[in-house]
Amino acid sequence: MSRQARPRVGDSLLARTLIIGAAVSIAALLIGGPLAVIFSEAFRAGFGPYLENLATPDTRHAILLTVATALVAVPVNTAFGIAAAWAIAKFEFRGKGLLTALIELPFSVSPIVAGVAYLFVYGAQGWLGPWLLDHGIKVMFAYPAIVLASLFVTAPFVAREILPLMQAQGSAEEEAALTLGASGWRTLWSVTLPNIRWALLYGVVLTNARVMGEFGAVSVVSGNIRGVTNTLPLQIELLYHDYNSAGAFAAATVLAAIALLTIVAKIIVERNEPARAG
Amino acid sequence: MPRSPLPGFRLALGLTLAYLGVIVLLPLAALVLETRGMGAARFIAVVTGDRALAAFRITVLAALAATALNAILGLALAWALVRYEFPGKRLLDALVDVPFALPTAVAGVALTALFAGNGWYGSVLEPLGVKVAYAPLGIVVAMAFTSLPFVVRSVQPVLQDLTGDYEEAAETLGAGPWRIFRSVLFPEIFPAFLAGCSLAFARSLGEFGAVIFIAGNQPFRTEIAALLVFIRLEEYDYQTAAAIATVLLAAAFLMLLVTNAIQLWRLRYGRPS
Numbered sequence: 001m002s003r004q005a006r007p008r009v010g011d012s013l014l015a016r017t018l019i020i021g022a023a024v025s026i027a028a029l030l031i032g033g034p035l036a037v038i039f040s041e042a043f044r045a046g047f048g049p050y051l052e053n054l055a056t057p058d059t060r061h062a063i064l065l066t067v068a069t070a071l072v073a074v075p076v077n078t079a080f081g082i083a084a085a086w087a088i089a090k091f092e093f094r095g096k097g098l099l100t101a102l103i104e105l106p107f108s109v110s111p112i113v114a115g116v117a118y119l120f121v122y123g124a125q126g127w128l129g130p131w132l133l134d135h136g137i138k139v140m141f142a143y144p145a146i147v148l149a150s151l152f153v154t155a156p157f158v159a160r161e162i163l164p165l166m167q168a169q170g171s172a173e174e175e176a177a178l179t180l181g182a183s184g185w186r187t188l189w190s191v192t193l194p195n196i197r198w199a200l201l202y203g204v205v206l207t208n209a210r211v212m213g214e215f216g217a218v219s220v221v222s223g224n225i226r227g228v229t230n231t232l233p234l235q236i237e238l239l240y241h242d243y244n245s246a247g248a249f250a251a252a253t254v255l256a257a258i259a260l261l262t263i264v265a266k267i268i269v270e271r272n273e274p275a276r277a278g
Numbered sequence: 279m280p281r282s283p284l285p286g287f288r289l290a291l292g293l294t295l296a297y298l299g300v301i302v303l304l305p306l307a308a309l310v311l312e313t314r315g316m317g318a319a320r321f322i323a324v325v326t327g328d329r330a331l332a333a334f335r336i337t338v339l340a341a342l343a344a345t346a347l348n349a350i351l352g353l354a355l356a357w358a359l360v361r362y363e364f365p366g367k368r369l370l371d372a373l374v375d376v377p378f379a380l381p382t383a384v385a386g387v388a389l390t391a392l393f394a395g396n397g398w399y400g401s402v403l404e405p406l407g408v409k410v411a412y413a414p415l416g417i418v419v420a421m422a423f424t425s426l427p428f429v430v431r432s433v434q435p436v437l438q439d440l441t442g443d444y445e446e447a448a449e450t451l452g453a454g455p456w457r458i459f460r461s462v463l464f465p466e467i468f469p470a471f472l473a474g475c476s477l478a479f480a481r482s483l484g485e486f487g488a489v490i491f492i493a494g495n496q497p498f499r500t501e502i503a504a505l506l507v508f509i510r511l512e513e514y515d516y517q518t519a520a521a522i523a524t525v526l527l528a529a530a531f532l533m534l535l536v537t538n539a540i541q542l543w544r545l546r547y548g549r550p551s
Contacts, residue, residue: 008361008442008445009445009455009458009459009463010357010361010455010459011361012455015455016362019354019357019358019362020358020362020364022351022354022358023354023355023357023358023359023370024358024366024370026351026354026355027355027370027373027374029399030351030422030423030426031373031374031376031377031423031426032373033388033392033398033399034380034385034388034389034392034423035376035380035388037388037391037392037397037398038384038387038388041391079293080293080294080297083289083290083293083294083297084290084294086286086290087287087290087291087294090282090284090286090287091282091284091287091291092282093287093291099294099295101534101538102298102302102303103294103298104534105302105530105534106302108480108481108484108530108531108533108534108537109306109484109527109530110483110484110485110486110504110523110526110527110530111484111486111487112484112486112504112505112507112508112523112526113309113484113504113507113523113526113527113530114305116309116507116511116519116520116523117305117306117308117309117523118305119511119516120305120308120309120311120312120516120520121304121305121308125516126308127304127308148301151301152301152302152305155297155298155301155302171282171283171284174284175283175284178283178284178285184284184285184286187284188286206379209379209381212381213380213381213382213383213384214381215381215382215383215486215487216382216486216487216504219486219487219508220508220511233381233382233383233384233487234383236383236384236387237383237491240387240491245391248387249387249391252383252384252387252388255380255381255383255384256380256384258379259376259379259380259381259384260376260379262375262379263372263375263376263379266372266375267368267372
């Protein structure tokens with residue numbers, strides 16, 4: 001950023017000191033404090049007990065279930081995001097604005113509302129639940145419901161990251177590839193995706209963080225069965241309410257570490273794509 | 279039909295619509311239709327019951343307070359990040375993303391540990407008579423934490439794009455710094471600022487994970503609407519849960535409309551940047 005030589009509003013020493021001081025204090029107290037307390041509480045008894053807390057069977061199972069959920073939900077929503085962005089960025093059609101708003105809808109819906117909504121589709125009294133149960137398929141209070149709720153909550157993330165970039169880049173390179181004889185899939189794979197790779201990467205990382213950390217929606221649909229359908233955030237709640245603070249914060253460090261890695265990924269992406277908007 | 283030489287329109291749009299239909303619209307339709315069985319009179323009776331009304335009131339008031347807090351904090355953070363150079367600025371910028379990346383349940387237990395009577399903050403605040411954990415103020419703090427980045431990230435790019443010409447002109451005409459901020463700068467960033475505030479408010483209305491740990495969850499005092507839905511579900515009172523959830527869904531739609539209207543207004547009246 002080039003520093004401007006002329007004085008600007010707020011450049012006086014008093015204003016600078018006050019505003020920078022306020023900003024740094026807010027960040028330190030409201031954001032740094034919670035991060036610090038997670039690790040402080042988790043390591044209160046030392047590194048050995050910390051590892052023991054992470055290695056309890058229920059917490060280990062919760063970590064595995066969380067990873068298993070992400071392994072399905074992240075690729076599915078990545079594919080959805082690419083398909084949606086392809087349709088919206090590369091073509092003109094009626095109702096495009098509506099479709100874009102619809103994709104963003106899960107952002108505004110409370111995760112609890114999402115969870116309850118799924119109950120009325122796949123629950124015992126739901127639209128599809130009884131039929132599925134008759135055919136031996138248990139969705140609600142089981143792994144499939146956890147995946148479905150995670151899909152709802154994180155549906156917009158990949159599309160939202162790559163769409164502005166794909167719109168800004170236009171279709172000229174894709175048209176050139178097609179003229180040279182490349183197939184549609186080849187064009188997507190060799191031209192479009194490499195052009196958006198950093199935004200796509202960040203969308204995937206963000207989706208992953210949100211899937212692994214989703215609490216409200218999963219809390220409704222998982223049934224909270226200890227050691228069976230508890231994902232990591234639910235396990236944190238359970239341990240916390242069991243007054244096992246050390247165990248809860250040990251589990252919380254795993255999710256906090258994923259959050260910090262997500263932010264590192266964002267910094268790397270922005271460094272590689274300085275023109276990226278937002 | 280689209281006039282584009284690119285292939286894959288039908289496939290991409292078909293997949294998108296089918297997926298949104300199954301994952302997003304089908305469940306929301308099931309929720310809304312669930313309330314049809316109860317009839318309008320009963321629906322209204324349920325969502326205006328004493329406990330439901332108290333929960334809505336607490337949710338809206340706390341969300342308003344959190345948004346007001348974030349409006350000020352967010353503006354200060356965005357201003358500092360754009361207009362000043364200082365050591366640790368990059369770290370500060372990265373920290374602003376933490377509330378988006380950190381799972382809400384983790385934020386909830388961390389904030390509760392901080393503000394509890396024996397916590398780092400609580401042990402300072404409670405002797406002063408300020409009770410945050412297990413009190414209404416805790417709900418505000420949790421909502422403010424989870425929605426902190428919205429105002430910052432909305433205002434930041436607009437503030438960045440201001441060229442300084444108007445500012446210089448105003449100064450030449452003899453305006454003082456406060457006057458320039460009020461009459462020149464703030465009107466420029468106002469649409470983005472408003473959009474950020476409405477996003478923060480919408481997010482706060484629906485927040486669950488961070489709030490339930492710190493709130494104490496006493497009916498009529500610190501019970502938010504999303505939690506009441508959850509409690510009714512656990513009591514197998516599905517219709518009441520559906521009714522309250524439908525009100526929350528309607529609020530989400532309304533906020534989505536408001537936010538989109540603000541964005542359109544921005545496009546129409548904002549300076550092209």
